[in-house]
Amino acid sequence: MANTTPSWRPMDGQLPITGAGLPLTAAFCPAPAGMLGIRLLSGGSFPGGQLVLIANSKSQTDHWYQDGTVTDGVFQVPMAGFEAVAARCADTDWTLALGQVSGGGVTLRRLQRRGLQKRLENRNLYFHDDRDLTAPPPCRFPRDGQLFEVFPCQLGRDGALLLQAAPVERRYQKTVACRLSGLTCEGPRLHLSARCPKTVSQPIGFSIQAAGPDEAPSAVFVPAEPEGSFSETHTVSGVLDLAALAPQDGFWQLTCVLGREDGAALHAPLYLTDRQAALTLSEALEGRPAWEQDGLGCYLSIDLQHRPLLCWARSQPGGTTFPPEANVATLADFLPLASWTEESVPTCSARHAGGGGWQWQLRLPSRDFSQADELALLLVHDKDNSQLICPLSSMADSGGGCTLSADLSPLQETVETCRRVNWQAILLARQGRTFYALPLADPGRTPQRNKRQQTTFNWAGGNYDAPIGAMPLLGHTVELTPYCTFKGEWRLMLADQSLRCYPHFDCRAVSAGLRFGSLHLKVLCPPVEGGQWVGVVLTHRYQLEADRAEHYFPLKSLRRKGDNYLLTACVKLKQFAFSPLYWDIRVVFERDGVQYWNSVKAPFRSQRHYWREIGWKVGIKGLFFGESTRLDRDNQLFLYRTAGNRFALVCQEYSPYTGFRFRLKERFAMVLYYLFRKPLLKKSICLTYEKYCCMAQDNGFYFFQHCMDHNMESVMNREIYFVIDKKQPDYQNLLPYKDHVIQFMSLKHMVYILAARLLISSDSKAHSYAWRAKESVILPLVAKNKRLVFLQHGVIALKRVEFYRSGTNSVSLFVTSNDQERDIIINELGYLPEEVIVTGLARWDVLRDCSDRQPNTHILVMPTWRNWLEEVSDETFVASDYYRNYMALLNSDRLAAYLEQYDVYLDFYIHPKFREYIKNFSISGDRVRLIPFGSQPLNQLMMECKLLVTDYSSVCWDVYYQGKPVLFYQFDVEQYNETQGAYIDLEKDLFGDRATTPDELFALLEEAAENGFQLKPRYAAMRESMYKYLDHNNSQRTCQEIMKRNW
Secondary structure (H helix, E strand, O other): OOOOOOOOEEOOOOOOEEEEOOOEEEEEEOOOOOEEEEEEOOOOOOOOOOEEEEEEEOOOOOEEEEEEEEEOOEEEEEOOOHHHHHHHOOOEEEEEEEEEEEOOEEEEEEEEOHHHHHHHOOOOOOOEEOOOOOOOOOEEEEEOOEEEEEEEEOOOHHHEOEEEEEEHHHOOOOOEEEEEEEEEEEOOEEEEEEEEEOOOOOOOEEEEEEOOOOOOOOOOOEEOEEEEEOOOEEEEEEEEEHHHOOOOOOOEEEEEEEEEEOOEEEEEEEEEOOHHHHHHHHHHOOOOOOEEEOOEEEEEEEEOOOOEEEEEEOOOOOEEEOOHHHOOOOHHHHHHHOOOOOOOOEOEEOEEEEEEOOEEEEEEOOOOOOOOOEEEEEEEEOOOOOEEEEEEEEEEOOOOOEEEEEEOHHHHHHOOOOOOEEEEEEEEEEEOOEEEEEEEEOOOOOOOOOHHHOOEOOOOOOHHHOOOEEEEEOOEEEEEEEEEOOOOEEEEEEEEHHHOOOOOEOOEEEEEEEEOOEEEEEEEEOOOOOOEEEEEEEEEOOOOHHHOOEEEEEOOEEEEEOOEEEEEEEEEHHHOOOOOOEEEEEEEEEEOOEEEEEEOEOOOOOHHHHHHHHHHHHOHHHHHOOOEEEOOOOEEEEEEEOOOOEEEEEEEEOOOOOOHHHHHHHHHHHHHHHHOHHHHHHOOEEEEEOHHHOOOOOHHHHHHHHHHHOOHHHHHOOEEEEEEOOOOHHHHHHHHHHHHEEEOOOHHHHHHHHHOOEEEEOOOHHHHOOOOOOOOOOHHHHHHHOOEEEOOOOOOOOOOOOOOOOOOOOOOEEEEOOHHHHHHHHHHHOOOHHHEEEOOOHHHHHOOOOHHHOOOEEEEEOOOOOHHHOOOOHHHHHOOHHHHHHHHHHOOHHHHHHHHHOOEEEEEEOOHHHHHHHHHOOOOOOOEEEEOOOOOOHHHHHHHOOEEEEOOOOHHHHHHHOOOOEEEEOOOHHHHHHHOOOOOOOOOOOOOEEEOOHHHHHHHHHHHHHOOOOOOHHHHHHHHHHOOOOOOOHHHHHHHHHHHOOO
16 A cells, blocks of 8 residues: 555545544644654654555545655655645645554544643634644645645644645634724724734734635735834734725725735734724724725725725625616515625624614614615524514714614514523615615624623623513513623523523622532622622523423622622522423522522633543542432432533432442443553444434434444444343344344443444434433533434424534534435534435335235324423323323224224324323223334334324324325414424425314314325325435435545
8 A cells, every 4th residue: 555656545445444543642843845744742652554644624525645654753744746635625624633554444543732722722712823833834736826825733623733725825814813903094094003913923014805715815015013012912003095905896804914925925814802993993984985986985894703894885885786687676585695694794883872662773873874775674583593574764863874763563573481582683774776784783892802801791881771672471571672792793682571681790600519408609790780699599491481480599698709799509409399300590689679680600611620620520529429419209400511601400300320339330431441442442333322222213223224234334344333221122123133232321331432433323412321311421521522423313394403513412414305404404503514414314214105914004193292391290291282182182082983984093102202101191992002112113103004193293204205194283383383493384384284173183084084095196296305315225325425424
């Protein structure tokens, strides 16, 4: 495998990965021309044998390798030919790894520099220098008229070594940022003052650079004069004459020029961190041109990253003009085409000017939309991106700007809960054929040097304390309050009156813990004008307003500590009644007889303190004293940190996976893993599993079965295992492959999940281990570090899910079934296109219509779960509409008569999440059968049935896949839309008839029986568009996609 010509080669099919070793702590170092040098830190040495350097693209779709040699302790790799590799994915990062070639494959070892990662963590986004100063550019190449370079940097996860391919002039675009500390305007002359990190050379001038990465380079340059030198910064000033600039297309950012190389200016972006400079720009330059000639004006505006943007236009910046043939004549036509999320989109500076009675007044300092043909305020929901249009009027003012008045009364129709809901404010305007979609932002809200030092972070002054609307809801008062985010964007918050100050105060826990059945808290809170901190409240994180519950207790002590107050509280938890699942901890202050809540944020943790805490948790404290308390025989409470780094309690049934024995077993498994880590990683272990590790009948099982039957372990160079509790009935399905089955929560399971390179499942990572094992030290490592190929439980359409790319349930590869579902995953959940594959579900490989071979005709009724009923008590479940409706259906005389008349049998299969409640159902007829979870494979039931009745379950796609009819019984659709929601219109987009009452359902059942349980023609015509593949090769396609990524 020696490389006689020094060129980079693709890994696909040439160099398979056969194992993974321990990461190497390394750094870039000087090397001869045309070579890349890497050395090991802490006196380490490179392994022997043939070594290669592997470069993986950021999207994990391109993998290339090159031979290297070790000379004087430095691993040197020829970079000749990498320009062709980099040109394939320009402006991207390439993660580097060391490969040790042996036996026709390669053992992979990541290269990282944790020391640098620790130094760079939590650096200020707006004023930094994140370069690796020891790493020179190893190679350059021309592309599209620009000179590109491959620049070594170490900004990846865990300080990973990267190669960044970008134009030379953009070398510092991501690694160095400078502050625009002063800006004044005298006609077309901009007087600029900037501060830059002292670790770079003193800036030689100012320039402009295209805000988009694919724009042409700039030839603009004005020299800079030094103003002074501080301990950390250079300060320079200069004058940019806008009248001397040639008009350019698009948006251009102001930059400092840190030097020149081969004629290319090295730009570092400027950010507005000075409040006065931001106000000057917004009040004098944003809506009025600083220079105008022949009807073309030069404007300055601010984007969402606080970069000053320069543009040449015939009207205010940020507008899009459409020709007559585009058929875009109104705001309604423009809205589907509008974009306000791109980095280079300018904001519209707006100052709060008052409001009340669901009216909101905003002043635009320099933009005048009083003569606009159409105006509207677009509100975008922060979570689901739903949109709401509110009427907007404008009135010019004497200062050259205008005052906007928004009628927000349409928001009242959206209020369904007292919980906090945030809406982003976007200004929509039309002036002739020019359209605007501009995020509203406060120009005085500039980023701070260190936001951690702020105890209150609302620059809107007292605005947050002045609601502009209020309405009653279920005995509470819901208020509408405008506020600014940390980046200065305007938001409207709808929330219970008690949550009015929720986004504005930083209440930080000094310590929190559960000891001997008591909750102990120490919290640092800012002073509140006219108010007093009085207590703590535990609030149930309810799904329905009827489930809302609160437990209040007073403070133990309150004393002044510097500029803040230190709150101390302690309470015995057994005195309160707790219901599942989550209880938020909030501190309370009182003013004018009204109590207001703020969440308790967990302490900030530096890398050093983080590992000290982890060591303490894994060590003596974690082993002998867990963060839990037993409420009674059946329930226990845990203290935990939420995904938002806030403290909360979780109440759940007592689990065997708590207590001293469990904690000891986990720590023994960790010891075994670290003792045998090297051979374990070489196995390239993949673990497959299904819900709660107690099923083997869904996509996880059929994918595993395909791998076993087709020898995919050899093809993929992996060891593949299935994890299940062997006491479960579905274990019988795995007996032919018992050598590859691991007992759930066995010692082997614990060790192998730590060593696994990949998890492959139809459920989230949490299902691969003990469910909600709050005392576990292994589960957090799995959730944080393991890659997951998400085979899905079903097609995502009828139910909103929490698998957001930025959330705690994020996955590495998302399997979908059609292009429509793929678009939902990308647009709604935020995944990159290369992270979503359209292969079809694995269980569909074995689906065959067997209904004609059955001696009897069967109807399958399978409702899905409800998130507002998850883990509730039996009493609550029996009292729910869900239980009452299905009990009434199963025991109705009309159903018995229908089944007798048409000689039909009905099978009722409850969702796995409700498996504990099946005991509450009872039936009286002999033609209705209750099927407990796991007692019979769901695939078999779907193949044997003639018709499916469901509500919102994705099993409808499996039955429809076979060409069988589906009926949707949605008696609680309004409540479902409120608490769960769907990605499609449940009235218009279903591929089966829909009923909302028992009478409608029976009418549809009778119609289906009279029609011989055949699919209606209009639904049969929709079928091919709902599935990209109707073959039986879904598992094979999934395997091929996994192999492409070399995980």
